[in-house]
Structures are given as C-alpha cells and as structure tokens.
Amino acid sequence: MTSKNDVPRRFAISTRGKTSDKYHRILEAAVSVFARQGVHQSTISQIAKEAGVADGTIYLYFKNKDDILVQFFNYKTKQVFSLFREDVDKADNSIEKLHNLVRRHLEEFQRNKSMAVVYQAVTHENSVVVKPQIREVSKMYLDLVAEIIEKGQEEGSIRRDLYIGLVKRFILGAVESAINNWLHSGGKYDLVSMSDPLIDLFIRGIGNK
Amino acid sequence: MTSKNDVPRRFAISTRGKTSDKYHRILEAAVSVFARQGVHQSTISQIAKEAGVADGTIYLYFKNKDDILVQFFNYKTKQVFSLFREDVDKADNSIEKLHNLVRRHLEEFQRNKSMAVVYQAVTHENSVVVKPQIREVSKMYLDLVAEIIEKGQEEGSIRRDLYIGLVKRFILGAVESAINNWLHSGGKYDLVSMSDPLIDLFIRGIGNK
Amino acid sequence: MTSKNDVPRRFAISTRGKTSDKYHRILEAAVSVFARQGVHQSTISQIAKEAGVADGTIYLYFKNKDDILVQFFNYKTKQVFSLFREDVDKADNSIEKLHNLVRRHLEEFQRNKSMAVVYQAVTHENSVVVKPQIREVSKMYLDLVAEIIEKGQEEGSIRRDLYIGLVKRFILGAVESAINNWLHSGGKYDLVSMSDPLIDLFIRGIGNK
Amino acid sequence: MTSKNDVPRRFAISTRGKTSDKYHRILEAAVSVFARQGVHQSTISQIAKEAGVADGTIYLYFKNKDDILVQFFNYKTKQVFSLFREDVDKADNSIEKLHNLVRRHLEEFQRNKSMAVVYQAVTHENSVVVKPQIREVSKMYLDLVAEIIEKGQEEGSIRRDLYIGLVKRFILGAVESAINNWLHSGGKYDLVSMSDPLIDLFIRGIGNK
DNA sequence: AATGAATGAGCGTTCATTCAT
DNA sequence: GATGAATGAACGCTCATTCAT
Numbered sequence: 001m002t003s004k005n006d007v008p009r010r011f012a013i014s015t016r017g018k019t020s021d022k023y024h025r026i027l028e029a030a031v032s033v034f035a036r037q038g039v040h041q042s043t044i045s046q047i048a049k050e051a052g053v054a055d056g057t058i059y060l061y062f063k064n065k066d067d068i069l070v071q072f073f074n075y076k077t078k079q080v081f082s083l084f085r086e087d088v089d090k091a092d093n094s095i096e097k098l099h100n101l102v103r104r105h106l107e108e109f110q111r112n113k114s115m116a117v118v119y120q121a122v123t124h125e126n127s128v129v130v131k132p133q134i135r136e137v138s139k140m141y142l143d144l145v146a147e148i149i150e151k152g153q154e155e156g157s158i159r160r161d162l163y164i165g166l167v168k169r170f171i172l173g174a175v176e177s178a179i180n181n182w183l184h185s186g187g188k189y190d191l192v193s194m195s196d197p198l199i200d201l202f203i204r205g206i207g208n209k
Numbered sequence: 210m211t212s213k214n215d216v217p218r219r220f221a222i223s224t225r226g227k228t229s230d231k232y233h234r235i236l237e238a239a240v241s242v243f244a245r246q247g248v249h250q251s252t253i254s255q256i257a258k259e260a261g262v263a264d265g266t267i268y269l270y271f272k273n274k275d276d277i278l279v280q281f282f283n284y285k286t287k288q289v290f291s292l293f294r295e296d297v298d299k300a301d302n303s304i305e306k307l308h309n310l311v312r313r314h315l316e317e318f319q320r321n322k323s324m325a326v327v328y329q330a331v332t333h334e335n336s337v338v339v340k341p342q343i344r345e346v347s348k349m350y351l352d353l354v355a356e357i358i359e360k361g362q363e364e365g366s367i368r369r370d371l372y373i374g375l376v377k378r379f380i381l382g383a384v385e386s387a388i389n390n391w392l393h394s395g396g397k398y399d400l401v402s403m404s405d406p407l408i409d410l411f412i413r414g415i416g417n418k
Numbered sequence: 419m420t421s422k423n424d425v426p427r428r429f430a431i432s433t434r435g436k437t438s439d440k441y442h443r444i445l446e447a448a449v450s451v452f453a454r455q456g457v458h459q460s461t462i463s464q465i466a467k468e469a470g471v472a473d474g475t476i477y478l479y480f481k482n483k484d485d486i487l488v489q490f491f492n493y494k495t496k497q498v499f500s501l502f503r504e505d506v507d508k509a510d511n512s513i514e515k516l517h518n519l520v521r522r523h524l525e526e527f528q529r530n531k532s533m534a535v536v537y538q539a540v541t542h543e544n545s546v547v548v549k550p551q552i553r554e555v556s557k558m559y560l561d562l563v564a565e566i567i568e569k570g571q572e573e574g575s576i577r578r579d580l581y582i583g584l585v586k587r588f589i590l591g592a593v594e595s596a597i598n599n600w601l602h603s604g605g606k607y608d609l610v611s612m613s614d615p616l617i618d619l620f621i622r623g624i625g626n627k
Numbered sequence: 628m629t630s631k632n633d634v635p636r637r638f639a640i641s642t643r644g645k646t647s648d649k650y651h652r653i654l655e656a657a658v659s660v661f662a663r664q665g666v667h668q669s670t671i672s673q674i675a676k677e678a679g680v681a682d683g684t685i686y687l688y689f690k691n692k693d694d695i696l697v698q699f700f701n702y703k704t705k706q707v708f709s710l711f712r713e714d715v716d717k718a719d720n721s722i723e724k725l726h727n728l729v730r731r732h733l734e735e736f737q738r739n740k741s742m743a744v745v746y747q748a749v750t751h752e753n754s755v756v757v758k759p760q761i762r763e764v765s766k767m768y769l770d771l772v773a774e775i776i777e778k779g780q781e782e783g784s785i786r787r788d789l790y791i792g793l794v795k796r797f798i799l800g801a802v803e804s805a806i807n808n809w810l811h812s813g814g815k816y817d818l819v820s821m822s823d824p825l826i827d828l829f830i831r832g833i834g835n836k
Numbered sequence: 837a838a839t840g841a842a843t844g845a846g847c848g849t850t851c852a853t854t855c856a857t
Numbered sequence: 858g859a860t861g862a863a864t865g866a867a868c869g870c871t872c873a874t875t876c877a878t
Contacts, residue, residue, distance in 0.1 A: 173386020591804020
C-alpha cells in the first residue's frame with residue numbers, strides 16, 4: 001500500500017553521497033541497542049538517539065521496527081557469512097578449510113559482539129519476521145560445511161560413514177555454542193583461541209583411540 | 210519493588226493443599242503460550258485465559274510477568290534437569306552414562322516441546338531477569354558432564370588430553386543444537402533417534418582413524 | 419483476531435448495573451467532543467477526559483476510535499429515527515403525518531444539537547466506516563416518507579404525478595438543509611418553528627396558484 | 628502565524644506568467660485527493676505527488692494545509708458560483724431564471740465531481756478555517772435566489788406570502804441534497820436531468836391542486 | 837482467595853512543516 | 858524558485874498492574 005522502501009533507500013542516498021549514510025548509522029545503532037537491551041525491550045527512540053537522528057528519520061530508511069531486524073540479516077549478517085567462503089577457498093585440504101571456516105567465524109563474531117548477541121537471540125527465538133533470512137544464512141553455512149566434509153571424504157581425511165545432514169548441523173551448533181558460552185561469560189576471554197581445541201574435538205572426538 | 214512474595218506463595222498454598230494446582234496450571238499455561246507466541250509477545254491475559262483464571266489471579270502466585278519466567282526455571286527446568294542424574298547413575302561406565310544423559314535429555318525435551326522452545330529462546334536472549342537461574346541450571350548440567358568425562362578418563366575410555374571446561378560445554382552445546390534443529394524443523398522427526406549418532410560423533414570425531 | 423467486543427460490552431456491564439454505564443458516558447462524551455472539534459480533530463484523550471475515564475477505558479467499550487462513530491449511529495441515531503415513526507402513526511391523514519414527521523425530526527435534532535452536528539458532518543463526508551449505518555438510517559427515513567406520500571396519493575391530498583424516489587429524497591434533503599442552516603446560524607433561533615413554513619413549501623410550492 | 632503570503636502568491640506569479648500554473652496544479656490535485664480520501668485523510672505528500680511537485684513546493688504557494696482549503700473556496704468555488712449569474716441573466720422571466728440557475732448548478736457540479744464531493748463535505752463539517760469562505764459563497768447564491776424570487780413575485784409568477792429568508796435556503800438546500808444523493812449513488816445517473824422535476828416540485832409543491 | 841474493570845505510562849508510527857542545498 | 862530529507866510533536870492503542878468487590 002505505502003510506497004515505502006521495498007528497495008532499501010540506502011541506494012538513493014548513497015548516490016547523494018557524502019557523510020550521511022544514515023541507513024548504516026541507524027542499522028549499527030539498532031544492533032547495538034538490540035544487543036544491550038534485547039530486541040523487544042529496545043525502543044525506536046533509543047535507537048534514534050543512539051544513531052543521532054530523530055525518531056521519524058528511522059522510518060525514512062526502514063518500513064517499521066521489524067524491518068530493521070530484517071535488514072540486519074539481509075545486509076549485515078549475509079555479508080559476514082559470505083566472508084567465510086573466501087577463507088575456506090584459501091585452504092588446500094579440507095581439514096585446513098574447516099580450520100579456516102571456524103577461525104574466521106569466531107573472529108568475525110568476536111569482532112562484532114553486538115551482532116553476535118543479536119544473532120544468537122534472534123535465531124533462537126522463533127521469530128516469524130526473520131525466519132526466511134535465518135534459513136537463508138543457515139543454508140549458506142551448512143552448504144559450505146557439507147562441501148568441506150564431502151571433499152574431506154574424497155581426500156580420505158574424513159570418515160565416510162557419516163550422516164552429513166547431521167554432521168554439518170553438529171558443527172554449526174558446536175561453533176555457535178562456543179560463541180554463546182563466550183557471550184555468557186561476558187566476552188572476557190579470547191574467543192578465537194577456542195578455534196583449535198574445537199576443531200580437535202570435531203576431528204578426533206573425545207574417545208580414546 | 211513491592212514487598213510481595215519473595216518466598217513463592219506456592220509453599221504456603223501447597224501446605225493448604227487442594228487449590229495449589231493453580232500455581233502449576235498458570236505455569237504450564239504460561240509455558241504453552243510463551244512457546245506459541247514468544248515470551249515478549251505473550252500477554253498476561255492470554256496466559257490467564259489459557260490457565261482458566263482471571264488476570265488478577267496470576268498476581269496472587271507470581272510477583273509479575275518476569276517472575277513467571279523465573280519460576281519456570283526454578284521449578285520446571287530444574288526438575289527436569291534433576292532427572293538426568295538418575296539416568297546417569299543407572300549406568301556403570303562413563304560412555305554408557307553419556308549415552309543415558311543425552312538420551313534422557315532428548316527424551317525430556319521431545320516430550321515437553323513447549324518447555325524446549327521456551328528454554329532455547331530464553332537461554333539465548335541476554336535476559337537479565339533469569340540470568341542466575343540459567344547459570345544454575347547450566348552448572349548442574351555441566352558438572353554432571355564433567356564428572357562423566359573425568360570418570361571416563363580414569364577408566365581409560367576418554368582421552369586425557371582434553372580441556373574439560375571446553376569439552377563439557379561442547380557437549381551441552383551440541384545436544385542443544387540438536388534440539389534446536391529439531392525445533393526449527395517443526396519437531397517432525399524423532400529427536401531421540403539422534404542420540405546414538407550424536408554420541409558417536411562425540412566419541413570418535415569425524416576424522417578418519 | 420482479538421477477542422474484543424463484537425457484541426458491545428455495554429450489555430455485560432449493564433447487568434453489573436449501578437451507576438457506571440460507562441458505555442453511554444463515553445458515547446455522549448464522544449459525540450459532544452466530535453461536535454465541538456470535528457470527528458478527526460478529536461482525540462481519544464479528549465473524549466476520555468470529557469467522559470471522566472482513563473484513555474484505556476475507552477478500549478474496553480469500543481474497538482477503536484472509528485468504532486465510536488459506528489456505535490453512535492447504531493445506537494443513538496437509530497434510536498432517534500425510530501421515534502419518528504411513533505409520531506407519524508399518531509396522525510390520521512398523510513398531511514398531518516408529514517407535519518408530525520418533520521416536527522419531531524426538528525425537535526429531536528434541536529434537543530440534541532451535538533448529535534445534529536455530528537450527523538450532518540458524517541453523512542456528508544464520504545466516510546467508509548459508517549457508510550452502512552448511514553444507508554440504513556437513511557432508508558428508514560425515506561421509506562417512512564414514501565409510505566406517507568403513497569397514502570396521501572390514495573387519499574387524494576397529494577399529487578399522483580410524482581416520482582416518489584425523488585420526492586422522498588427532496589423532503590429529507592430539505593429538512594436536513596433546514597437543520598444545517600440552523601446549525602450554521604449557531605442554533606440561535608427556534609428550529610421547530612420552521613416546521614410549518616417548510617411543510618407549506620412542500621405542499622403548495624412557491625408557484626402562484 | 629507566519630508573516631507569509633496573506634496576499635496569495637499567485638498574483639505575484641501570474642504577473643510573472645508561465646510557471647504560475649503550479650498554483651492551479653496543486654489546487655486541482657488537492658481537490659482531487661481530498662475528494663478521493665477525505666480532507667483529513669489526505670496528506671501533503673499525496674497532493675504533492677498528484678501535482679507532480681515536491682512536498683516543500685506546496686508551501687511556496689500555500690501557507691499550510693488548511694490554506695489549501697481556503698484557497699479552494701476563494702478561487703475555485705467562487706469562480707464556479709459566479710457562472711450561475713450569467714445563466715440567470717440570460718433568462719427573461721424569473722421561472723426561467725430559476726430553471727437556468729438550477730440547471731447550471733447541477734451541470735457544474737456534475738462536470739466537476741471532485742469539487743462537488745469536497746464542497747459537500749466541507750460545508751457540512753463545522754470547520755472553523757473555511758467558515759468565512761462558506762458564508763460568502765452561500766451569500767452569493769442566496770442573494771441570487773432571493774432576487775429571482777422577488778422578481779417572480781413582482782411578475783406574479785411566485786406567491787407573495789413567502790418568507791424569502793426561508794425559501795431561498797430551502798431551494799439551495801434542495802439542490803444541494805439532489806447533488807448529495809447523486810454523489811451517494813456514485814454519480815451513476817445524469818444529475819442534470821433532475822433539474823426539471825426538481826423545479827416542478829419547487830413551483831407546484833406536492834399538494835394536489 | 838478470586839475476579840476483571842479500570843488505569844495510565846509507554847510505544848510505534850504518521851505527517852505537517854522546515855530549511856540546507 | 859524548487860527540492861525532499863529531516864524533524865519531533867502528537868496520536869491511537871496496548872497491556873502489565875492494581876484494587877474494590
């Protein structure tokens with residue numbers, strides 16, 4: 001009904017160029033506030049204040065409050081997840097690829113703690129508004145892991161008697177739980193240092209021989 | 210804020226017997242509504258209607274809306290998690306104990322899907338109101354896993370070169386991610402059947418030999 | 419979606435009896451405010467204040483702001499219009515019936531000036547929300563006039579070469595315009611005294627012989 | 628409030644020629660939008676879009692939103708009503724003058740349905756902003772009718788025992804109600820064809836003999 | 837104890853108006 | 858003159874909480 005931005009206004013604005021880039025300022029502010037207070041406890045006023053704009057300005061860039069979350073996934077999260085593939089491609093064998101994937105994953109989420117908090121919260125609440133976005137981002141990741149596993153099986157470095165549908169989710173879940181633990185600890189230790197021990201557990205298991 | 214029942218009223222009531230089930234009816238109703246709509250989208254009115262009581266009645270048993278969530282963890286979740294120890298104790302060796310723990314965990318969460326949904330959502334949102342409860346429940350679980358791991362190391366069935374602090378979280382995280390995947394799938398398949406493949410991954414890892 | 423009052427809550431409340439009757443207090447207050455400020459310029463707060471209730475209370479009795487207008491037509495206006503038939507039935511011949519109708523019409527609208535103002539405004543703005551209500555009330559009136567005209571034609575007191583569809587609207591329109599003129603004048607003169615001259619114009623026309 | 632153009636800018640502009648049509652484009656657009664959505668449901672943005680100008684441009688030609696309505700009456704309505712006198716002057720006797728007046732009235736309002744809709748709505752809502760304009764336009768019309776009536780009385784074609792103050796309003800009201808009925812019907816039939824039957828009712832009345 | 841009508845603070849959203857470009 | 862991004866006051870509506878019955 002409304003003629004509001006089905007195509008995000010940021011394009012129109014970035015052509016106008018300059019310093020403004022209010023779209024990103026608002027998005028970053030929102031994620032920061034969401035992380036601090038929880039999505040549902042955050043108000044438009046708080047986000048506007050944090051972004052240094054008027055309340056109404058937010059509605060020039062986002063359809064409504066929910067849309068901020070949708071854009072967060074469409075823009076920010078998808079961008080981060082696409083970085084992972086780069087690092088995976090740099091490695092030659094699948095074990096190394098797995099290392100690179102997990103390391104980069106932990107790096108990016110450590111670097112952007114607010115994003116990590118919001119991502120964890122939203123993907124575990126059964127939010128109807130961002131369900132498609134979550135599925136898409138998840139699929140990107142799971143497909144990437146599946147590729148690595150299959151390649152490892154060809155190389156002979158990974159067991160062939162694995163149900164890949166389970167394994168890929170197992171790996172994603174374990175990494176995300178490492179992130180979740182780190183967040184619950186207040187982000188005090190170095191998350192990236194968890195990378196190698198985590199991979200070691202994936203590969204060798206906890207069993208003796 | 211108010212000086213109302215910091216000691217939950219249910220004790221006073223359960224000694225009186227009989228009507229004390231209202232406390233539980235409300236709690237079950239709340240979990241059911243929370244699971245369906247999300248904690249923040251649920252209203253006191255909806256819970257009251259589902260419990261078959263008046264809105265005001267809820268405030269005779271709970272300090273406020275947040276308190277319902279607190280009681281959910283204090284009463285319901287803690288009770289379920291204490292079941293796990295029983296099953297662990299039934300087993301003789303640590304590998305079997307791990308099997309029993311994970312199977313029972315999946316069983317209980319499959320049996321009580323609403324609880325599972327709420328548990329997943331709340332433990333991943335950075336909620337300040339239930340943080341102590343989550344820590345306590347987590348600790349119960351992690352301690353149990355740690356005991357099992359340590360016993361397994363004594364028995365020789367589990368590698369000694371493990372950082373237990375990581376491993377126990379790794380296992381909890383992997384199980385929870387299995388639950389989360391099951392929930393996202395709509396609870397269509399049998400969650401308990403994931404138990405053995407999951408344990409296999411823990412023990413043997415994905416690496417070849 | 420909401421379980422709100424499709425059946426007006428006033429029934430539930432009037433059984434509770436007593437002085438409250440908030441439904442009518444709010445309705446009267448709303449009409450009064452609407453008349454003073456115009457429907458669209460009136461706020462829920464103003465109505466609540468005039469009714470002596472809290473803003474939120476209004477939503478216990480009305481679905482939303484529009485619903486107040488709908489209820490105004492369903493309850494108040496329809497009730498007034500049904501009075502007209504009584505007076506019409508008291509008269510023996512159709513000319514007298516027409517006199518009674520017009521007199522009572524002017525009487526009621528003079529007695530309830532706020533209602534008159536709101537009625538005039540709403541029936542002439544092409545309001546989608548009360549269109550069915552307006553049609554219904556109009557039909558009641560037009561049917562009544564048509565009956566009178568037809569009876570007069572049988573009696574021989576009214577011309578037979580009339581297009582009743584036009585005449586009945588002509589009469590309603592002329593009466594309403596008398597009301598409108600009275601309102602524009604500030605309600606200073608006696609509206610009811612217009613009744614006889616108006617009927618005289620209907621009957622005899624302005625033509626000489 | 629502001630010291631801006633109390634003397635409408637259009638004069639300044641029309642002497643400059645050329646672009647002055649923006650004033651009229653905005654005015655026409657406004658009337659069209661007002662008719663479609665109702666005055667209060669219409670936004671400056673909608674009007675600007677329909678006029679093909681920027682929102683801010685409207686404020687170069689109109690003090691504020693209310694002023695558009697004021698200008699509508701001052702410019703558009705007054706212009707249309709002044710046409711009526713022309714047609715009245717063309718006729719020789721007062722009955723014919725009355726015919727011409729009513730026919731032209733219905734013609735113009737049928738031709739310009741948007742204007743008709745807005746005119747009906749605004750003159751019946753008790754709007755304080757256009758009250759003087761409405762009075763002035765009404766007076767033009769009523770004076771014209773009064774002249775005709777008086778002339779008819781001199782000619783002997785119209786009854787002398789009439790209260791002219793009532794009759795002139797009666798006639799205006801009846802014509803307006805014909806327009807209103809036509810609008811409520813969706814403008815489906817030919818409004819101008821109502822002219823003769825309407826006049827017949829004025830002149831001869833509904834009474835027999 | 838139980839009720840549910842009443843409250844009013846608080847929030848999302850709209851939109852007339854301004855003003856730097 | 859013309860633009861349209863930005864503003865923020867204002868409003869409709871929700872809902873946790875209270876309290877008279």
